[in-house]
Amino acid sequence: MAGNENTVPQADHLTVFFASQTGNAESISRNIYEQAQERGFKSFHYALNDHAKVDWDKEDCLVFVVSTTGDGDPPDNSTKFWRHLRKLKGVGLTKAKYTILGLGDTNYDNFCQTAKRLDTRLQELGASSFYPRGLADDATGLEETVDPWIKNLWPALAHQVISTPAIHDLPQPHLTSEEEKVVKDIIFKQEQDRKQSASPKLLPKTAPAANGRDPIENTIDDLKNLALTPPAIGYKIDIDFSTMANHANLTALPRVPNANLQIADLEADTVSRIPGSIPAFIQTPSKLLMATVNKVQCLTPSDALKRTIAVEFGFEDDVEYAPGDAFGIWAPNNEALVRGVLSALNVSDTAAMKAVRLHGEGIPSHLQSVQSATLLDIFRYAVDLTSPPKKANIRLYAEHASDLADKQKLMFMASKQGADQFNAFRAQSPTFLDIMHTFPSINIPLARIIETLPPMQPRYYSITSSPMSKNGHRRWSCAFNVVTYDLSGGVHRRGVCTPWLDELAGQVPFGKAVTTGLTTQRLPVFLKPNETRFNLPSDTTKPVIMIGPGTGVAPFMGFLEHRAEQRLIKKRLVNIGSGPRQHLDDHFGDMWLFFGCRHRERDWLFREQMETYKRDGVLTELQLAVSREENVPNSAKYVQDMMRNQGKSIWNLIHKKGATIYVCGDAKGMAKAVHDELVSILVDHGGYEKMAAIMELNTWAQEKRYLRDLV
Numbered sequence: 001m002a003g004n005e006n007t008v009p010q011a012d013h014l015t016v017f018f019a020s021q022t023g024n025a026e027s028i029s030r031n032i033y034e035q036a037q038e039r040g041f042k043s044f045h046y047a048l049n050d051h052a053k054v055d056w057d058k059e060d061c062l063v064f065v066v067s068t069t070g071d072g073d074p075p076d077n078s079t080k081f082w083r084h085l086r087k088l089k090g091v092g093l094t095k096a097k098y099t100i101l102g103l104g105d106t107n108y109d110n111f112c113q114t115a116k117r118l119d120t121r122l123q124e125l126g127a128s129s130f131y132p133r134g135l136a137d138d139a140t141g142l143e144e145t146v147d148p149w150i151k152n153l154w155p156a157l158a159h160q161v162i163s164t165p166a167i168h169d170l171p172q173p174h175l176t177s178e179e180e181k182v183v184k185d186i187i188f189k190q191e192q193d194r195k196q197s198a199s200p201k202l203l204p205k206t207a208p209a210a211n212g213r214d215p216i217e218n219t220i221d222d223l224k225n226l227a228l229t230p231p232a233i234g235y236k237i238d239i240d241f242s243t244m245a246n247h248a249n250l251t252a253l254p255r256v257p258n259a260n261l262q263i264a265d266l267e268a269d270t271v272s273r274i275p276g277s278i279p280a281f282i283q284t285p286s287k288l289l290m291a292t293v294n295k296v297q298c299l300t301p302s303d304a305l306k307r308t309i310a311v312e313f314g315f316e317d318d319v320e321y322a323p324g325d326a327f328g329i330w331a332p333n334n335e336a337l338v339r340g341v342l343s344a345l346n347v348s349d350t351a352a353m354k355a356v357r358l359h360g361e362g363i364p365s366h367l368q369s370v371q372s373a374t375l376l377d378i379f380r381y382a383v384d385l386t387s388p389p390k391k392a393n394i395r396l397y398a399e400h401a402s403d404l405a406d407k408q409k410l411m412f413m414a415s416k417q418g419a420d421q422f423n424a425f426r427a428q429s430p431t432f433l434d435i436m437h438t439f440p441s442i443n444i445p446l447a448r449i450i451e452t453l454p455p456m457q458p459r460y461y462s463i464t465s466s467p468m469s470k471n472g473h474r475r476w477s478c479a480f481n482v483v484t485y486d487l488s489g490g491v492h493r494r495g496v497c498t499p500w501l502d503e504l505a506g507q508v509p510f511g512k513a514v515t516t517g518l519t520t521q522r523l524p525v526f527l528k529p530n531e532t533r534f535n536l537p538s539d540t541t542k543p544v545i546m547i548g549p550g551t552g553v554a555p556f557m558g559f560l561e562h563r564a565e566q567r568l569i570k571k572r573l574v575n576i577g578s579g580p581r582q583h584l585d586d587h588f589g590d591m592w593l594f595f596g597c598r599h600r601e602r603d604w605l606f607r608e609q610m611e612t613y614k615r616d617g618v619l620t621e622l623q624l625a626v627s628r629e630e631n632v633p634n635s636a637k638y639v640q641d642m643m644r645n646q647g648k649s650i651w652n653l654i655h656k657k658g659a660t661i662y663v664c665g666d667a668k669g670m671a672k673a674v675h676d677e678l679v680s681i682l683v684d685h686g687g688y689e690k691m692a693a694i695m696e697l698n699t700w701a702q703e704k705r706y707l708r709d710l711v
């Protein structure tokens with residue numbers, strides 16, 4: 001972690017790093033950073049990919065706030081850092097003192113994997129922890145762990161300073177009397193330990209410092225659209241606040257985030273943005289590609305539980321990808337919702353179309369690139385208007401509510417005592433507009449809103465096609481469920497990306513693929529860096545076992561198309577060769593697919609293709625689980641049931657032929673059940689003890705013979 005020209009000048013200080021996928025870890029880390037400054041610590045705040053801005057050798061205290069995504073993967077803004085960390089050798093970080101706050105969800109396997117891996121790696125490199133790591137669980141509420149963890153961080157940090165005053169002749173951080181007591185207790189306990197121990201463990205001898213694309217343009221089209229799209233109004237969320245009167249004192253209120261962001265009007269009035277272009281502030285983790293929507297097909301009839309759409313994207317230049325890769329797409333917020341929010345905030349159409357610049361020290365990373373953009377585009381593309389609010393936001397809205405009843409309710413929901421009401425409110429998935437509609441007296445400066453709304457996230461889908469198919473490098477396909485749902489009280493909710501894509505493609509009915517005729521529209525997409533190597537094995541003779549119910553089958557359709565093309569090429573080569581014709585199957589390992597749907601006639605996605613692949617010998621075995629049809633035995637309901645029925649063959653494929661196992665889809669239910677079934681197969685057919693079977697699967701995962709792409 002050697003410093004470079006950009007290295008922050010060394011002083012005793014605290015650096016807060018974050019690795020954040022959805023913005024949660026970033027906003028929690030910013031909160032820690034701001035509190036640290038208020039308390040007199042000299043502090044810095046960086047994404048983990050900016051690790052080189054800090055000389056870790058000389059660093060005093062490092063605080064990491066890291067989340068985990070997918071199947072235990074680190075967030076995108078830390079991938080460069082992980083590559084760097086892997087390359088480090090020896091124990092070069094002996095001076096670094098650190099602590100970690102991990103964010104995760106116990107509904108998923110590999111809970112807080114990033115935090116745990118980071119902890120292990122830092123220890124290996126010689127760094128030492130100055131405060132126990134915290135692992136916060138979204139399933140029970142992040143705040144449960146985050147709030148006390150942050151509260152106790154300050155005494156632990158202050159202790160580092162107070163216990164080594166001679167080293168750093170610097171002002172001490174401000175502490176509350178309660179915190180001072182905790183510090184004194186720690187010091188007292190350490191004194192005791194020192195006395196008792198024959199070879200006392202020395203305190204860490206470091207201490208933190210104790211002081212202190214183009215300009216975005218208005219388009220005539222945009223103005224027309226504004227006039228065409230009536231603003232949404234929002235829903236009033238009804239919550240029972242009758243127990244509020246029982247609580248005179250509210251506790252555990254989150255602090256109100258600092259106000260850092262400023263909005264500067266730009267002098268030059270804006271010019272037209274090229275139709276189909278997107279705001280220059282959008283930052284993607286890999287090269288941004290502009291795609292046309294060539295074809296669209298609805299895969300499910302109207303009586304299916306979910307509407308599933310397949311879309312083919314087209315590119316002007318060749319794109320390098322492999323079957324199994326996923327891509328991201330940057331969708332805007334629903335236009336009526338954006339209009340509704342701007343209207344609720346009293347932003348006129350003219351003001352919404354004026355170019356502005358966002359600036360201010362320490363503003364969230366996703367806003368730092370907004371140098372010239374309209375408010376309209378900021379609300380469309382930069383901020384997330386649909387994710388349920390966090391407590392810190394509710395507290396902020398309470399500060400800005402002019403009506404006493406609104407203020408009291410919001411304050412109550414932000415407190416420990418109002419946890420039930422807060423959870424009930426979140427369960428209604430309120431959009432930002434719904435919050436404004438439910439508490440109409442909230443009158444909050446625009447900059448505060450933009451700064452505190454979570455960042456807009458790209459949506460990810462697997463590619464269902466192969467680059468080897470005709471024109472394969474100039475197109476790729478995907479398939480997804482259109483996310484809309486109704487809550488009690490007639491509240492209708494919709495996802496961000498999938499309804500947008502569906503509408504854009506014309507909401508076609510069930511049937512054959514149709515050409516969209518969308519020739520001018522370009523959609524912002526990018527390839528997702530594939531860290532897990534969820535791709536076909538390079539040795540084509542190795543069998544593959546693919547498990548993916550519902551749209552989880554998406555990457556496997558790419559695998560199958562790829563293998564069909566490989567077989568075609570091989571067939572041609574063998575036919576033109578002079579030797580005896582070898583059997584095609586000698587060159588290709590078995591392909592087994594376990595697919596699950598509810599009704600054969602309603603949601604057997606890609607049925608025609610699957611049956612063709614089976615008939616042509618591309619697919620060796622097609623195992624279909626049907627969950628909601630009558631006369632289907634219980635033992636064939638889910639993919640894991642079909643696996644159980646085929647346990648012996650699966651074991652033989654793995655054990656005798658070195659098969660690779662791929663699982664794609666829902667992490668919470670399906671992936672866990674499939675994992676358990678694999679354990680049972682190893683026990684029943686491989687003669688393993690249960691623990692040994694679990695360990696074996698872990699080894700296979702490390703060796704990339706058991707790969708999972710989970711959501």
Ligand code: NAP
Nearest residue numbers: 461462549550551552554597598627638665666669670711
């Ligand atoms: P779905 O339609 O909800 O379900 C497909 C089948 O799985 C149904 O028969 C369902 O049965 C069954 N199922 C439900 N719970 C199960 C369990 N615990 N174990 C095994 N099977 C179970 O599937 P979906 O909505 O398409 O979900 C697929 C998942 O793949 C999503 O999480 C999606 O995000 C993910 N994914 C999608 C892509 C993509 O490119 N679109 C890529 C990767 C992953 P019942 O409902 O009858 O119980």
